[in-house]
Amino acid sequence: MSHDQMTRAEREDLQRLIRQREKVMKSGAKQRxxxxxxxxxxxxxxxxxxxQDEVWKKATEAxxxxxxxxxxxxxxxxxxxxxxxxxxxxxxxxxxxxHENACKERRAELRKMATTKIEAxxxxxxxxxxxxxxxxxxxxxxxxxxxxxxxGFIERLPSIETLMPRLSFAELAGEADPPIAEQLVSSNALRxxxxxxxxxxxxxxxxxxxxxxxxxxxxxDDESS
Numbered sequence: 001m002s003h004d005q006m007t008r009a010e011r012e013d014l015q016r017l018i019r020q021r022e023k024v025m026k027s028g029a030k031q032r033x034x035x036x037x038x039x040x041x042x043x044x045x046x047x048x049x050x051x052q053d054e055v056w057k058k059a060t061e062a063x064x065x066x067x068x069x070x071x072x073x074x075x076x077x078x079x080x081x082x083x084x085x086x087x088x089x090x091x092x093x094x095x096x097x098x099h100e101n102a103c104k105e106r107r108a109e110l111r112k113m114a115t116t117k118i119e120a121x122x123x124x125x126x127x128x129x130x131x132x133x134x135x136x137x138x139x140x141x142x143x144x145x146x147x148x149x150x151x152g153f154i155e156r157l158p159s160i161e162t163l164m165p166r167l168s169f170a171e172l173a174g175e176a177d178p179p180i181a182e183q184l185v186s187s188n189a190l191r192x193x194x195x196x197x198x199x200x201x202x203x204x205x206x207x208x209x210x211x212x213x214x215x216x217x218x219x220x221d222d223e224s225s
Contacts, residue, residue: 006140006143006144011140011144015137022129026126029126029129030122032125033118033119044111045107049095060093064093067092071090071091
């Protein structure tokens, strides 16, 4: 036996390893989803203080100085107008540590969006894990078969692209025969539609419909009356 050819025992060991790896990777994908959601929750709940960044701090201090000047001007004008201090208008400066994420309803919306996105990421990851493990198992199987018939059987297995071909806009738009939209209609409704079309065509040629056609008897009576 060639040193480059795997033994049956080696292939069996690798098969078990691949199956175990697939199982662990799928569990890891679920764990990763939980971590991603927790990380998103942490980002969404984050609050920022004005003094945790040097630029924010300087901007806030500069704004406070200008607000102080404006407050003095407003107070002086109130004095001129005879407005008592306890009734006088005023202004101030506020720092918002959060914005949209401060709203409970908005956080619920964002959480739902994140959950949906993470679920899609997990499904894609699991599919890729299964495809990769299947590819490895196919390589092991090919390494163990010797006949052309066996190799041909494996090579003829359809791919996912073959099983799920790309959509045709022309077919979906109605150029298929019958159109895709018509194929989605119930069989009874489809038969009735076909019958009405045949009835209209026959009337144009002054041909009487056979008595066996019963779905449009009532319609015919209504039209003749």
